[in-house]
Amino acid sequence: MANMKTRNHIWLHLGLISFTLLAIYPVLWVLALSFSGQQSVGLIDLPQDPSFLERLRAILPVPEHWSVKNYTEVWTEQQFGRWLWNSVVISLMTTLLGVFLACTAAYAFSRFRFPGRNTGMLMFLVSQMFPGTLMLIPLFIIIVKQLELGNTYLGLVIVYATTSIPFCVWMLKGYFDTIPYDIEESALIDGASRLTIFWRIILPLAKPAIAITALFSFMTAWNEFILASVFMESEANYTAPVGLRFFVGGFSSQWGYFAAGSVIVSLPVVALFLQLQKYLISGLTAGSVK
């Protein structure tokens, strides 16, 4: 029995390794581009009538010359540090606001039966359905013209949080549904208030789902570019993705800088995921309590 398990795992590992390599190939490519010190997208310089090995060398995501030039120039030429900081603040605020609003709404949708519940759920879904291409002008009217929130963190946070809420509500509602109601019932009988139950029982049990939704809210804010560049009116208030886009578009594009910037911008998200992994695992133990 034990023997069989190990053998299975070997096959699993083989499968996983090859799939993972395939999956991260484009990522490696971005890394290679960022360390290449050059600006064009083409990494491959093939000789005429290449041999098998030459072709293999060409497709390996390894730059011809290693250089950190792209990184140092991206960091020094622009106010990249400042923009990263703005992104961090905006994304964290978005996460907090989005997850908070989503948790309360999702809890109500999962636990209470009230008229309008289905309509409400459908409304959240519906909000994901209208193509975003024509939303810029009306959003500008509300945020910048009416609320006078142009050039502020808050303006972007409000928009990002509302963008991420529907997903979070749906995700959390699905997860809350898997948590048995018995626990709450007994707590209610013990005299606990709804708020205590929500805070003490539901939230800890729902950590994995909350981790995912937090990650999602964070990334919604972290990667958005067009609203950030339209709403912000001074360079000091730009976010990191806005800074990143300076390198592409128009007549010429600096792909090397763009790749280096992308790596810098992606690192916090990867780090965040590493951090949230712990919650996913602790969610495992918490989930099995029931």
Next chain:
Amino acid sequence: MNKPMRIILVIGGLFLAGVFGAAQAAELVLWHAYRGAEKNAIEKVAKLYESRTAGTKVTTLAIPYDAYADKITASVPRGKGPDVFIYAQDRLGGWIESGKTVEPIGFFMDEATQQQFLPGMMDAMTYKGTVFGLPLNYKSITLIYNKALVKTPPKTSTEMVKLAKSLTHADSGRYGLAYWYTNFYFHAALMNAFGGSVFDKNGKLVLNSKETVASIKQMMKWYKQDGIMPSEPSETLVSSMFNEGKVAMVFNGPWFIGEISPSIDFGLAMLPVIDEAGKKPMRPWLTIEGAYISASSKQKEAAYDFAKFLASEEAGLILALEGRQLHTNAAIYKDKRITGDVVLNAFHDQLNSAEPMPNRAEMTMVWSPATTAMNKVVKGNATPEAAIKEASKMVQESINALRKGR
């Protein structure tokens, strides 16, 4: 029915009238899409202007190109945004037609200011007879060649084909000439040589003409019959082939210079004369960036004064030498530092035979069908006549939908 916007406009006008003549306001905002050396140069010019006009502060804001047009379109008609903004002429017609975005400046502009620019520049800033901007810099394609392969650049198409044939070894992937010939922007140089054009002076679509068809046939001759150009052209292909020394000549613009690898010794020359088009020179399209006064600016006269400074010889020298821009002020091309600069000079020469790209909004509708037509012809899926006819029909349909009668 009723016209609230009009009223606001008129009130705005009256309000402005009150502001004019009053003391110059404190802060001017300039939007642009530059980075790197260009950004530093424009900021330097802004600082210089501040030091010249006591009490005026100029704030510049760089905006990523991909979001720039959207940002203008969203903010300026709603009373927000800059006093002055810099953009190429391709959007100008659209902004003027939609209204409340670009302020006409013909009234401010005197004869001397008009005359200081290189030929053709003011045309790009003029829409249906009204001046809307001050031209700042231009871009066009020209002939760029590898000095190791080409001793003297060809003057005529016959010379060019002869030279290119001697340098082409398709088997080993070497070609005499490369440019993005399926892209309509690049092809326009050839089309203009044959006398073809997209719109007539009344804005009527005249794309489907025997001149345009002849120009596509000429391109196909180079590609198929002479075999001097590689297939599947793209910006990436052209630049990597040039950098690997696999192509001797390319047609490309100033943006390409930065991408040439240091190991390549390159030279620039004017695009050749096309013998088949009655010895007419190739005439590439000019993209011209202008400084526009925002229609929602509260200090239009001050804004115009600043824009005028951007277009002046003094600012032009800074923008050309430090920002590597091809400035539109004719006077700077007499300066020794400019005449000594091979690249700036070469593009200045190309101006002798170039014309501004149309600034009509309808131009946006041409790119995609025209490029599709070019691809079809190159891949052998359609004759030049049929492809152009179909493209022209599609463009005409889009234009009709836009110009709806009332």
Next chain:
Amino acid sequence: MTISEHLKRSALPGMAVAMLFALVLGSWLFGAEMADLHLQHRQRLAVLQANALVLAVADTDAAGTRKRVGEMQKLEPRIESVIIVAGPQLLASTRPGDGAPRQLKREEKPLYDLSNLIRTARETNRGEEVVRKKTIQIDEMPSGRLVVTLPYLSGGEFAGILQMQFDGSGYPRAAGDTFPFPILLLIAALLAGAALRMQTQKKVDPAKLIALVAFLLIVLFYQQQQIGRLEQVVKQDNRAIATQYLASAEQLDRLGYLPLLRDPAGVNHWDTDDYERPRGVIAADGSIAEEAETKQLARRAGFIRPILWAIDLFAVAVLLFFLYGYAGRAYAAFREHIYAYIYVAPAMIGMLVLVFFPFSYGITLAFTDTTLFNESLPFLDRLIGWGNFKAILGDFNIYQDTAEGIIWNYQNFYWTLMVTVVWTITNVVIGVSFGFILAMVLNTEGLRGKAIYRVLLILPWAIPNYITALVWRGMFHPQFGVINQVLQMFGLEPVAWFDGVISSFLTGVATNGWLSFPFMMVVILGALQSIPKEMYEAAEVEGASRWQRLRHITLPLLKPTLIPAIVLSVVWTFNMFNIIFLVSGGEPSGANEILVTKAYKIAFEQYQYAYAAAYSTVIFMILLVYGFFQTRITKATESF
């Protein structure tokens, strides 16, 4: 009888709310129409004078023009001043102390610009052979003054502009709305409502029917009466304008400036619309052209009636809502579940403001014919109704049957819809299956290095999809792309990925599949980890096979998490703009465009904003129907 019971059986509240609704909206609409008629009357009179002056000075020299302008102003006391601007020059002016002719001053720039604007408008209308630009501009000033600007012609050629300023006073006011009238109707409705006693248990009872009929009668009577009044005002206005025309024309005739045509079939060039086209309602001799007037009335009614129908329909819905007791029940439910609503409210308010307002903006736009070129026209001028939807959905030119076989029309809506549906299904299936397999594998007990795999496999999701889309595009490059290199490594022919409809489709699917599996994987992993191990152990003890455990434990327990994830992912993929736009760009020839990228191109490459908005609305409706059925089905199959 308690008050609540009384209210339950009385038709009064329903009648009150529905009638108030219908009357308030109705009188708002008619009030707006009346105000508009009044405005039009003023403006037509002003344009009449201005046109007359332009005609009167068309064939004299500058001095003659100044003389005639002065004379004309004396004839009509409402004219405060007249100026003529030609280029940068003020040619004539009746403003005291203006000293024409002279150069325009700095602060008179708006006049110079206006002159250019009107010149351009005329040239555009002629050059394009389509009349789309207004050449007469009318400005209502806040002071009540009226300013009319129109082209000043000399020898038939455009020579500048003529601007006339009118005093606001002395124009006929529209008769004020007879206010007590709607109030009387409301009282009648309330009395009827109070008198009716309903039997709550019956679906159809005479009291409900009577209430409905009474309501409709009152509302329709009111609306019909108001339309009648509008028509009367239109007719009165036409006659008043005709009288004014005749008086002025006779004066000009006497002065010898303009001969008066006494021909009932002659065209009246004084009474024009904003595009300088004669309205045709008043003939050259001042008589009314009945036919044209009937058309004018029909146009106005054609605009009002659909709005009235919408109001009526809505009001009846409100009435029935009350009559059948839904209102009472809704209120009771609200009281009972107040805490649930409080939980949902913050998120919902955010949604309403930031999502549903932009929606309604887009949907409203879809009912206009807004393009880049007419954006600045007033909203009502652009309103066209269902035209865009008819054009999109009614175009069945999907393919052409030619000698060489079937040629698909890639620009057609239904082709794009088909591509979008195939695209969505393929992607969601790929995303879910890869995500599920990987999650199951990573959930294997005792597997080493899980954390490392998890982090690496999440990377495609973590890196901005903008750059990865471009990297994938590079990987599919026919000459330099990695994928073709690999094909060639194994002696295969390289593929021109973006040239074929199917191969180009595959590039998008590969990229999007790659981007979307990590999300599914993480979602499923989260859900798998919440399944208690004890359940599997118990099943194993009872001898359930691997397959049975998967079928009866894992899948049912995944469902609550998986269904929302799939629904969302369908919606997202359906609207996945970036991948299509950046990877294949819809190549070849737009065959692989999906609905959103198509809408984008219509809006930003063809500048047909309204058509694009209608496209977006159709996309929205399709997804709405999908979402509705999906949630229905899910509810029906919900097993716990």
